[in-house]
Amino acid sequence: xxxxxxxxxxxxxxxxxxxHRADTLVAEEPLEIRLNGRPLAITMRTPGDDFAxxxxxxxxxxxxxxxxxxxxxxxxxxxxxxxxxxxNVVDVALxxxxxxxxxxxxxxxYTSSSCGLCGKASLDAVRTATxxxxxxxxxxxxxxxxxxxxxxxxxxxxxxxxxxxxxxxxALFDAEGELLDVREDVGRHNAVxxxxxxxxxxxxxxxADRILMxxxxxxxxxxxxxxxxxxxxxxxxxxxxxxxxxxAAESGLTLVGFLxxxxxxxxxxxxxxxxxxxxxAVSGAVR
Numbered sequence: 001x002x003x004x005x006x007x008x009x010x011x012x013x014x015x016x017x018x019x020h021r022a023d024t025l026v027a028e029e030p031l032e033i034r035l036n037g038r039p040l041a042i043t044m045r046t047p048g049d050d051f052a053x054x055x056x057x058x059x060x061x062x063x064x065x066x067x068x069x070x071x072x073x074x075x076x077x078x079x080x081x082x083x084x085x086x087x088n089v090v091d092v093a094l095x096x097x098x099x100x101x102x103x104x105x106x107x108x109x110y111t112s113s114s115c116g117l118c119g120k121a122s123l124d125a126v127r128t129a130t131x132x133x134x135x136x137x138x139x140x141x142x143x144x145x146x147x148x149x150x151x152x153x154x155x156x157x158x159x160x161x162x163x164x165x166x167x168x169x170x171a172l173f174d175a176e177g178e179l180l181d182v183r184e185d186v187g188r189h190n191a192v193x194x195x196x197x198x199x200x201x202x203x204x205x206x207x208a209d210r211i212l213m214x215x216x217x218x219x220x221x222x223x224x225x226x227x228x229x230x231x232x233x234x235x236x237x238x239x240x241x242x243x244x245x246x247x248a249a250e251s252g253l254t255l256v257g258f259l260x261x262x263x264x265x266x267x268x269x270x271x272x273x274x275x276x277x278x279x280x281a282v283s284g285a286v287r
Contacts (some may be wrong), residue, residue, distance in 0.1 A: 206230025
């Protein structure tokens with residue numbers, strides 16, 4: 001396996017003083033995901049939890065939704081002259097009887113650490129593909145106070161970020177705000193895939209009683225991954241995209257953005273937020 005961090009010599013300049021020293025950087029390497037031996041996607045990721053990442057990616061693509069639909073996950077020989085294993089190629093074999101999608105040039109995608117599934121902005125496709133629809137009348141009903149506590153709890157679980165300052169994170173919380181799992185990666189969509197893949201392998205999908213918290217913005221692809229995994233609440237410390245809000249509204253996903261301190265914006269699914277304790281709440285006009 002590749003290392004999560006690497007050391008590099010840097011010139012550090014502080015208040016005019018200069019010195020050379022070693023700095024800890026987050027590792028970034030390509031991962032090729034194969035399905036039944038055929039190339040499906042390449043993503044730039046932080047090594048670690050590669051099997052979970054590959055399976056979580058297949059959940060978001062609508063290929064699998066249950067643990068028994070995956071027969072095996074293995075590393076393949078990498079693209080080296082001597083055929084040695086680079087641990088940068090993962091092959092997922094589907095169980096007998098599980099439909100294999102048509103892997104065409106149009107479907108084969110390259111995902112970067114910044115954009116996720118660029119261009120796959122089809123609300124109809126997500127609604128049609130999901131096998132774990134969100135029940136708008138079920139799932140956690142977090143209070144604003146509980147939501148406000150999640151960023152600090154997420155940050156406390158970011159072990160590698162403390163050493164590098166260069167990773168995104170995604171975490172799953174239960175309805176009481178207890179941190180259940182946290183994953184870090186150079187790509188926030190990879191971090192979510194790692195969470196979902198681990199949950200599928202444990203037989204926990206759909207994640208209908210969980211809250212997903214991400215360390216950055218809430219893009220369409222992150223909302224898509226939440227919907228495909230049956231997660232009813234997605235919270236982010238930064239802004240959502242317009243398409244993410246549209247998807248959340250149409251799929252029953254509660255989408256919370258700009259979650260900072262005791263402030264937040266609820267962009268969709270506000271009926272799921274428990275406001276009973278906020279007796280002095282005042283409704284404001286949209287400006």
